[in-house]
Amino acid sequence: MSRHGGSIVLARNSVNLNQIKVMLRIRPSSKKERGNPSSKNVFEIIDEESVVFDPNENNDLLAMYSKKRQPKNLQFSYDHIFGPETTTDEIYDQSIRDVINHLQDGYNCTIFAYGGTGAGKTFTMLGTPVHPGLTALLAEELYSTLMEDGIGVEIICSYLEIYNENVHDLLSDIHPPKALQLLEDGSSVVVSDLSWFRPSNAEELMSILRTGNLRRSQLPTDTNKESSRSHAIFQVAVSLKRRFGTFCSKLCLVDLAGSDRASLHTDMRRRVEGANINKSLLALGSCIDALADGLQHVPFRNSKLTRLLKNSLDGNCRTIMIANVSPSSLAYDDTFSTLKYAARVKYIKNSVKKNLVSARNASVSARDLEAAKVEIALLQMEIESLRVENRDLKTTVKEHVCVAPEFRDRLQSCSPVNEPDDDDDLPFTTRNKIYSDPGCRSSLQSSGSVFEEPGMSLEKPRPRSESSYEIPRTREPLSRRSTETLEIDSPKSTFREHTDVIPEFRDYSQSWLAEPKQQRSVIVPIVHVQERQVYRDPNPNTERRQSLTKLQRAANQIDSKTETKIDENQNRIFIWIALLVASFCFLMLFTSILVQRWVVSGAKHENPEFDGFVQIGIYTGKKSFNVGQGWNTTDFQIGELVLMEGRENSLNADNLWGTVITMYTCIILEVSAIILAIPVLFCPAELILGLRGLSVVNFLCFLANVATLICWMCAYFNAFQYNVLPQAELNDKWSSIGQAYFGFSFWSLIFESTVRLLLAIALLFKSIGKPFNKRPALGDNTISSTSA
Numbered sequence: 161m162s163r164h165g166g167s168i169v170l171a172r173n174s175v176n177l178n179q180i181k182v183m184l185r186i187r188p189s190s191k192k193e194r195g196n197p198s199s200k201n202v203f204e205i206i207d208e209e210s211v212v213f214d215p216n217e218n219n220d221l222l223a224m225y226s227k228k229r230q231p232k233n234l235q236f237s238y239d240h241i242f243g244p245e246t247t248t249d250e251i252y253d254q255s256i257r258d259v260i261n262h263l264q265d266g267y268n269c270t271i272f273a274y275g276g277t278g279a280g281k282t283f284t285m286l287g288t289p290v291h292p293g294l295t296a297l298l299a300e301e302l303y304s305t306l307m308e309d310g311i312g313v314e315i316i317c318s319y320l321e322i323y324n325e326n327v328h329d330l331l332s333d334i335h336p337p338k339a340l341q342l343l344e345d346g347s348s349v350v351v352s353d354l355s356w357f358r359p360s361n362a363e364e365l366m367s368i369l370r371t372g373n374l375r376r377s378q379l380p381t382d383t384n385k386e387s388s389r390s391h392a393i394f395q396v397a398v399s400l401k402r403r404f405g406t407f408c409s410k411l412c413l414v415d416l417a418g419s420d421r422a423s424l425h426t427d428m429r430r431r432v433e434g435a436n437i438n439k440s441l442l443a444l445g446s447c448i449d450a451l452a453d454g455l456q457h458v459p460f461r462n463s464k465l466t467r468l469l470k471n472s473l474d475g476n477c478r479t480i481m482i483a484n485v486s487p488s489s490l491a492y493d494d495t496f497s498t499l500k501y502a503a504r505v506k507y508i509k510n511s512v513k514k515n516l517v518s519a520r521n522a523s524v525s526a527r528d529l530e531a532a533k534v535e536i537a538l539l540q541m542e543i544e545s546l547r548v549e550n551r552d553l554k555t556t557v558k559e560h561v562c563v564a565p566e567f568r569d570r571l572q573s574c575s576p577v578n579e580p581d582d583d584d585d586l587p588f589t590t591r592n593k594i595y596s597d598p599g600c601r602s603s604l605q606s607s608g609s610v611f612e613e614p615g616m617s618l619e620k621p622r623p624r625s626e627s628s629y630e631i632p633r634t635r636e637p638l639s640r641r642s643t644e645t646l647e648i649d650s651p652k653s654t655f656r657e658h659t660d661v662i663p664e665f666r667d668y669s670q671s672w673l674a675e676p677k678q679q680r681s682v683i684v685p686i687v688h689v690q691e692r693q694v695y696r697d698p699n700p701n702t703e704r705r706q707s708l709t710k711l712q713r714a715a716n717q718i719d720s721k722t723e724t725k726i727d728e729n730q731n732r733i734f735i736w737i738a739l740l741v742a743s744f745c746f747l748m749l750f751t752s753i754l755v756q757r758w759v760v761s762g763a764k765h766e767n768p769e770f771d772g773f774v775q776i777g778i779y780t781g782k783k784s785f786n787v788g789q790g791w792n793t794t795d796f797q798i799g800e801l802v803l804m805e806g807r808e809n810s811l812n813a814d815n816l817w818g819t820v821i822t823m824y825t826c827i828i829l830e831v832s833a834i835i836l837a838i839p840v841l842f843c844p845a846e847l848i849l850g851l852r853g854l855s856v857v858n859f860l861c862f863l864a865n866v867a868t869l870i871c872w873m874c875a876y877f878n879a880f881q882y883n884v885l886p887q888a889e890l891n892d893k894w895s896s897i898g899q900a901y902f903g904f905s906f907w908s909l910i911f912e913s914t915v916r917l918l919l920a921i922a923l924l925f926k927s928i929g930k931p932f933n934k935r936p937a938l939g940d941n942t943i944s945s946t947s948a
């Protein structure tokens with residue numbers, strides 16, 4: 161019972177969540193109202209939930225008998241009454257803050273401000289820079305609360321107005337604004353071609369809102385110099401991914417246009433505007449009446465406003481109505497009308513449900529559809545942003561280029577039109593998995609490790625063996641890049657993991673990009689990465705982790721050995737030179753043997769007119785004497801020299817045998833040096849013999865040469881210096897004592913030995929730090945299965 165006798169309680173308070181929450185906000189008197197003597201306060205606030213409209217004045221008796229209009233003296237109760245002193249912040253704290261929790265729980269929410277023109281709707285919803293409205297406060301808290309979750313939160317927004325019964329997109333740049341269509345979609349209405357934005361923070365959301373406000377139709381009225389001539393609906397869709405599903409909720413913030421008295425306007429445009437505003441508000445009133453009376457038919461289709469607010473009034477939505485009123489009697493009719501509206505709204509019941517899109521429960525219902533619509537809007541946003549990202553990437557790709565055949569091939573292989581032909585031949589599922597990974601390209605691009613240049617010929621890797629492929633070596637200038645084989649046991653690892661884990665890949669891409677563009681095509685790869693399926697661990701996580709650990713270890717080993725790897729191209733040239741030098745040396749040795757002029761000894765006669773000499777080889781010798789009748793030449797066997805009698809120092813057999821043995825050793829080693837150098841040319845050095853092996857062989861050649869030379873020097877000093885002529889010629893007054901000197905064969909061998917020694921040193925020098933003959937065993941630079 162009211163303390164005001166005769167007043168009627170038109171609204172009752174309720175805590176039912178399905179009911180629309182109705183709040184009354186009485187704004188402070190404006191300057192104009194305060195300055196008007198006929199203006200008086202029409203409210204008496206009883207408590208937080210009750211207010212008396214047009215209360216009886218104290219001099220009741222006088223009023224009763226005077227001709228003055230009788231005060232209505234009506235008491236209204238709402239969920240909350242906010243007096244003129246209450247700030248928007250306080251309203252937010254007391255009644256609006258819960259909206260964030262509802263959104264988080266997956267409930268749709270609508271807050272709409274209702275009231276006559278100049279009653280304070282826009283002030284409440286949007287506010288001013290000094291007094292932020294509910295939208296700003298909600299936006300701030302929405303981001304600060306939801307973004308704490310981090311991953312799985314998406315917020316998008318749209319802003320539209322209904323002006324003269326046309327729906328305009330306030331965020332569209334099209335001018336004049338295009339009238340958008342409303343499409344019936346089951347129980348709800350969708351605005352076609354409405355643009356949605358994804359603000360990343362509250363400030364961005366507010367700037368979107370401000371942009372929309374600038375485009376909103378406004379005109380000054382008698383009551384309000386910035387009167388909104390359209391109904392504005394700002395929508396914020398929220399998607400929250402939770403473990404058990406995705407909550408999709410939507411917040412609608414509605415700032416209705418104030419009712420207008422068309423008769424006050426002479427301007428035709430203003431009259432039409434006013435008529436349309438009133439028409440839509442009337443339609444809203446009819447709907448509220450029908451809903452409050454529980455009628456079967458609610459005339460939502462009578463206006464665009466009611467069609468759009470249908471779900472907020474009659475559907476799955478938690479709705480808050482803020483009835484804005486002026487305290488002044490100057491807005492008496494508007495205020496009374498608003499109070500009645502608000503009181504009727506209290507009787508409307510909604511059916512509020514959570515919008516949970518569950519993977520398990522896929523039954524299609526109205527609320528699922530509602531959630532799906534929000535989801536669709538979010539996905540459309542995502543598509544749009546991906547389009548932009550794709551365009552940016554295409555631009556970036558023109559400046560960055562795929563850095564290695566392996567990378568490029570993989571990128572190529574990601575494309576369905578460019579599947580590698582030999583993919584099926586790959587022995588391991590690992591490789592097939594990588595090649596067929598459709599996310600490969602995007603993951604590579606987003607990793608920032610790999611780039612692709614359109615127009616560049618993409619060559620395939622040259623498999624070294626059926627389970628290996630090529631990747632570029634790093635830390636070498638591109639022009640000197642060589643081939644190496646890297647074995648990595650990575651049965652389940654993706655290519656992305658390769659690029660992430662092996663620093664060489666990244667280094668390569670960086671060095672590649674650092675080179676001038678015209679030089680980039682000179683790519684001589686190659687490191688071979690051999691993927692071997694080693695693990696049979698059924699637990700993919702363990703396997704993956706082990707694989708990554710192994711990759712990391714392999715990468716470290718590559719790092720430490722990079723400096724010691726052989727540049728194959730350089731090696732080939734070097735080995736070619738070594739082979740030519742070795743062949744030349746062998747030629748010298750062969751010529752030495754062929755010429756058989758190791759020692760040449762003069763033969764003097766007592767008669768100085770006579771002349772002669774003896775050429776001494778390994779097996780044979782030749783004597784030439786000129787006794788005045790021309791030269792007389794005879795061959796002889798070296799054996800004869802050994803067995804020769806009458807010599808002061810005979811040429812002993814040891815020297816001869818030593819020469820024969822060392823000479824044969826020379827021949828064998830030199831031939832083998834040539835033979836061994838040939839395969840090294842055509843296979844990786846480490847795999848066959850290695851440079852150091854060749855160096856050793858050449859050094860042995862040198863030693864054999866030296867041994868031969870020593871034999872000859874011994875023979876020279878022991879025998880040839882004294883006498884190489886038989887007794888008969890001695891008797892004929894011939895003598896060779898002290899006249900021997902080294903011949904062509906000896907000097908040729910000395911020259912060859914020197915060259916051979918230099919070659920051996922060069923090979924040794926070149927092979928420093930390289931494996932001796934074979935590449936290291938598999939376990940040395942790969943990770944064997946046991947190492948895990």
Ligand SMILES: Nc1ncnc2c1ncn2[C@@H]1O[C@H](COP(=O)(O)OP(=O)(O)OP(=O)(O)O)[C@@H](O)[C@H]1O
Pocket residue numbers: 186187188190275276277278279280281282283284381384386387388389416417418419484
């Ligand atoms: N609670 C308040 N405190 C201070 N000033 C207020 C308050 N409410 C409204 N005003 C002021 O009253 C004027 C009219 O307010 P507002 O524009 O919000 O009205 P409205 O209901 O949106 O009007 P219309 O429907 O014509 O657009 C503005 O100058 C605004 O600053």
